[in-house]
Amino acid sequence: MNKRKKFGQHFLTSTSIAKFIVNESKITKNDLVYEIGIGKGVLVPLLCRYAKHVITTEIDKKLYDDAIRNFSKLPNLTINKGDGFKNEPEFDIFVSNLPYSKSRIAIQWLLQKKFSLAMIMVQRDFAEKLLTNSMKERRAISVLSQYGFDMKIIKKVKNTNFSPQPKVDSVVLKITRNQIVTKELIETINKLFSYRRKTIQNIVKNFGITIKSDSRLEDMNNNEIIKLAKKISSV
Structure with missing residues (x-):
């Protein structure tokens, strides 16, 4: 080729x-x-x-x-x-x-x-x-x-x-x-989507934080995902 x-x-x-x-x-x-x-x-x-x-x-x-x-x-x-x-x-x-x-x-x-x-x-x-x-x-x-x-x-x-x-x-x-x-926010959102089939409470365990939620990324709007990513980045 x-x-x-x-x-x-x-x-x-x-x-x-x-x-x-x-x-x-x-x-x-x-x-x-x-x-x-x-x-x-x-x-x-x-x-x-x-x-x-x-x-x-x-x-x-x-x-x-x-x-x-x-x-x-x-x-x-x-x-x-x-x-x-x-x-x-x-x-x-x-x-x-x-x-x-x-x-x-x-x-x-x-x-x-x-x-x-x-x-x-x-x-x-x-x-x-x-x-x-x-x-x-x-x-x-x-x-x-x-x-x-x-x-x-x-x-x-x-x-x-x-x-x-x-x-x-x-x-x-x-x-x-x-x-x-920021590069950090880009990396965090990319990592979030690598777990997109999991629930939010299971996803955030990979970042060392706790959130009680059975929702998935597909249930969240863009602003909610950005807010979650910023929270993870601030830990």
Whole structure:
């Protein structure tokens, strides 16, 4: 299997979709823009046209070398090699066509960052999981993202707009920040959901506290889960 396809790496090939993403980002000459995964570079020239400065980080050596060769003359572009989620640049706007396998990592990383707007391309099913109102279908990432962000699907993108072509469609997700979420709270909620089939009183025993309740996580709304997680984190 192709290595990039195995890890969910599908490159956006549509210039019209790229223009839509950049236009909807409302980038100005005061904005610092951060991109993770330059891919084939369909977004970079457009981002640089409007932004004060663009930082893009690419982990793949060949893609990084191609980016240096093709885009290094852009005066307001910095191209870094490495894991973009381990870099700590300050930015106003985050834009990325994420590999599907990195979507969850990206959301948890973004929850801990200060920014004004994020525009990300994700698998449609993943976006629906983030936005779900179903207590049975939601997961830890649903609760966390709905607590930390305001999110909206602003465009559906057919799989024919990528190479190699994935089996599923994608969406452009527009995200604004409600509040920064701590790493500790993220870890606590993830751990809570690893016990989601148990009752609350049995779950909290794993955290060294006592609560008498036969309810399960699926019986609680998001605010109640956040409140429980904060109580656990404070112990």
